[in-house]
Amino acid sequence: MASSAIPILSPPGTASTNSTTTTTTTTTTTTINGGDDTSTSMSAITTNTFSNRNSIGAAAKTNASNPSAKPVSLTNSNKARTCRNVVIHGFCKYEGKGCEFNHDVGKSSASVSSPEISKAKLHVNSPVFKPSSLSSSSVKADAVNAPEFVPKGSQDANPQPGPVYSDPRQLPHPYVPTMPNNLLNSMNNLTGNYSQFGINDMPMPGSMQGSYYGEAPVNNYYYQGSGSMLQQPLQYHLYNTPLPHVSNLLPHQKTIHGFFISDNLREELHRKNEATLQTVSAQEYGLPEELHEYHSLYPLDATQEKSTEVFGYQSSVYKSMCSVDGRTYCLRRIESFRLSNELAMQTIEGWRRIRHANIVSVREAFTSKAFGDHSLIFVYDYHPCSRTLYDIHFGPQAQLASQVVVGAPKNTDYNIHERVLWSYLIQLTSALKKMHSAGLAARLVDPTKILVTGKNRIRLNCCGIMDMLTFDSAPNMTLLQQDDILNLGQLMLTLACKSLTASHNISKSVDYISQHYSQDLKNIILFLMSQPGPMKTVDQIIAMLGSRVLQEVNDVQNANDVLEGDLGRELENGRLARLLMKFGFINERPEFDMDPAWSETGDRYIIKLFRDYVFHQVDEAGLPVLDVAHVLTCLNKLDAGVDEKIMLMSRDELSCLIVSYREIKTCIESAFRDLSKSK
Numbered sequence: 139m140a141s142s143a144i145p146i147l148s149p150p151g152t153a154s155t156n157s158t159t160t161t162t163t164t165t166t167t168t169t170i171n172g173g174d175d176t177s178t179s180m181s182a183i184t185t186n187t188f189s190n191r192n193s194i195g196a197a198a199k200t201n202a203s204n205p206s207a208k209p210v211s212l213t214n215s216n217k218a219r220t221c222r223n224v225v226i227h228g229f230c231k232y233e234g235k236g237c238e239f240n241h242d243v244g245k246s247s248a249s250v251s252s253p254e255i256s257k258a259k260l261h262v263n264s265p266v267f268k269p270s271s272l273s274s275s276s277v278k279a280d281a282v283n284a285p286e287f288v289p290k291g292s293q294d295a296n297p298q299p300g301p302v303y304s305d306p307r308q309l310p311h312p313y314v315p316t317m318p319n320n321l322l323n324s325m326n327n328l329t330g331n332y333s334q335f336g337i338n339d340m341p342m343p344g345s346m347q348g349s350y351y352g353e354a355p356v357n358n359y360y361y362q363g364s365g366s367m368l369q370q371p372l373q374y375h376l377y378n379t380p381l382p383h384v385s386n387l388l389p390h391q392k393t394i395h396g397f398f399i400s401d402n403l404r405e406e407l408h409r410k411n412e413a414t415l416q417t418v419s420a421q422e423y424g425l426p427e428e429l430h431e432y433h434s435l436y437p438l439d440a441t442q443e444k445s446t447e448v449f450g451y452q453s454s455v456y457k458s459m460c461s462v463d464g465r466t467y468c469l470r471r472i473e474s475f476r477l478s479n480e481l482a483m484q485t486i487e488g489w490r491r492i493r494h495a496n497i498v499s500v501r502e503a504f505t506s507k508a509f510g511d512h513s514l515i516f517v518y519d520y521h522p523c524s525r526t527l528y529d530i531h532f533g534p535q536a537q538l539a540s541q542v543v544v545g546a547p548k549n550t551d552y553n554i555h556e557r558v559l560w561s562y563l564i565q566l567t568s569a570l571k572k573m574h575s576a577g578l579a580a581r582l583v584d585p586t587k588i589l590v591t592g593k594n595r596i597r598l599n600c601c602g603i604m605d606m607l608t609f610d611s612a613p614n615m616t617l618l619q620q621d622d623i624l625n626l627g628q629l630m631l632t633l634a635c636k637s638l639t640a641s642h643n644i645s646k647s648v649d650y651i652s653q654h655y656s657q658d659l660k661n662i663i664l665f666l667m668s669q670p671g672p673m674k675t676v677d678q679i680i681a682m683l684g685s686r687v688l689q690e691v692n693d694v695q696n697a698n699d700v701l702e703g704d705l706g707r708e709l710e711n712g713r714l715a716r717l718l719m720k721f722g723f724i725n726e727r728p729e730f731d732m733d734p735a736w737s738e739t740g741d742r743y744i745i746k747l748f749r750d751y752v753f754h755q756v757d758e759a760g761l762p763v764l765d766v767a768h769v770l771t772c773l774n775k776l777d778a779g780v781d782e783k784i785m786l787m788s789r790d791e792l793s794c795l796i797v798s799y800r801e802i803k804t805c806i807e808s809a810f811r812d813l814s815k816s817k
């Protein structure tokens with residue numbers, strides 16, 4: 139969608155009402171409930187006809203000034219009055235078929251130029267008429283069952299010919315949808331584009347359905363038609379950010395984006411869902427169909443190259459689905475490793491108990507021959523779309539960025555921002571604290587084994603692997619914990635200097651840090667890398683972090699507030715979704731309680747008319763009006779049960795009801811209660 143800024147006239151009370159009193163002066167009003175419309179919750183107005191079904195938003199007049207209004211019968215005196223259909227729509231389809239009003243508007247210049255007509259433009263967002271004298275309590279059933287008006291003499295075999303408009307300017311303004319043209323166009327475009335995404339167009343079966351080997355299906359997606367579609371498209375960009383020329387709205391106006399979570403977050407969540415659901419053909423990729431309790435393996439390694447640097451063995455990583463709990467996990471396979479001592483398996487138990495925000499949780503470990511060799515498999519929590527710290531700061535993209543800024547002055551984009559470095563340090567220290575307190579050691583504080591699972595959000599990965607791989611050598615845990623601290627220092631040095639070889643020349647690296655970062659950061663890195671004398675502990679690091687921890691807590695809480703705001707907006711949408719579900723349960727239900735007409739009678743009839751009002755409006759050409767803002771506004775008002783009144787029109791255009799959102803809400807609740815009681 140190129141642009142989806144929809145100015146919405148809100149809040150309800152601020153809408154102008156000038157068109158409401160002027161469009162209704164010729165309406166023949168019939169008050170259903172004995173004429174006592176001050177105590178009537180809903181007025182049913184029966185007119186000779188309202189053409190252009192559901193072009194609602196025009197106001198209807200109730201006889202508010204006359205509380206004891208009685209039904210008015212049509213008499214010959216009406217011949218002197220201009221037919222309202224002609225006034226609103228330019229023609230009356232009952233003209234010559236019994237409609238008694240005057241259709242000879244062409245000769246009456248007053249009726250053409252009257253303010254009545256100029257203000258009678260029907261409009262989805264037109265403010266609705268809110269009669270001051272009508273109270274709203276509940277809808278009387280007899281209002282719904284009120285007899286429909288049938289014009290006298292409609293069966294007349296010799297209808298009088300009505301006036302013919304020779305000059306189109308005499309016709310009143312046609313209905314103009316309120317949706318901005320650009321939105322309408324973009325919606326049309328979208329519809330067109332999505333029609334291209336038929337299953338037949340996607341040559342995916344049996345092949346990888348993702349962008350795993352960087353074949354850039356994303357480009358295909360954005361440049362549709364320029365290549366084959368490899369990826370099931372997601373509606374990431376269904377709501378683009380508003381274009382500048384439509385985003386300068388008045389304070390009381392809202393864009394469509396105001397109703398939903400931010401684009402970035404929505405896209406990120408979509409991407410994560412997509413990544414979690416991606417599959418490949420096991421046969422094609424030489425993967426086992428099943429591995430212990432896991433199936434649907436999907437390789438996560440970005441390259442085919444397998445290094446033995448970290449573990450001493452080749453390893454590979456897969457996403458997979460657990461057949462026991464249906465969840466997605468990450469499997470790390472240590473290839474060609476034969477477990478000689480069964481006791482080594484017990485080392486994983488300590489790790490299974492660790493739950494920490496900066497540690498990728500370990501689920502279990504097992505051996506398998508499913509790959510045709512002796513493999514050791516570790517199962518971890520799966521974090522979709524995560525990348526390693528190495529990828530982010532030393533991967534091809536980061537290198538490209540560094541080339542641009544070679545020789546750049548202090549604190550340019552080339553260096554990692556100091557606040558990010560402190561954040562990493564605090565998170566990793568927190569993870570180490572948890573492990574060391576549990577008598578464990580990370581043993582892998584390495585940029586390739588630290589996952590970045592969100593913005594500056596890191597987690598230590600691959601915990602427990604080294605314990606099992608080196609079980610026989612019975613390593614000393616105290617020394618391993620000292621190594622963790624040393625490795626943390628080296629990692630920070632590497633990141634601060636943005637160089638993988640920073641630890642080869644420590645004095646030069648420290649010089650670089652003192653030039654580009656604060657004294658505090660340099661001191662803490664030096665402490666981490668210093669020889670233990672006698673022993674360094676994580677608590678000492680925490681003491682040195684000092685007030686930086688407070689800064690981190692503040693940042694985290696701010697981020698939390700933003701997410702809570704987004705959650706709040708989705709909560710609103712959740713309410714609307716529930717309303718729509720209730721509509722679905724009630725509307726067009728073929729039968730309930732032995733009554734085939736249940737969904738068409740009583741309260742349900744009003745609900746049906748309201749559904750038409752919200753979703754089935756048409757413009758003057760009979761084309762559907764697809765105004766998302768109108769739908770959202772109506773549903774929000776319905777959910778809130780506001781007293782604002784709207785006019786609902788029957789599909790045969792012979793009768794209409796004036797009813798408040800509060801009353802419709804009561805109808806829905808009552809109908810839904812009936813349905814749920816029947817269970």
Ligand SMILES: Nc1ncnc2c1ncn2[C@@H]1O[C@H](COP(=O)(O)OP(=O)(O)OP(=O)(O)O)[C@@H](O)[C@H]1O
Pocket residue numbers: 438439440444445448453454455468498518519520521522523524525526528529586587589599
């Ligand atoms: N728990 C996990 N959840 C989700 N994705 C993961 C998880 N662990 C690893 N990955 C993904 O798998 C990819 C490969 O991980 P791996 O640890 O093998 O990194 P690597 O850089 O390839 O290291 P090595 O050179 O040792 O193979 C990572 O980039 C990451 O996207």
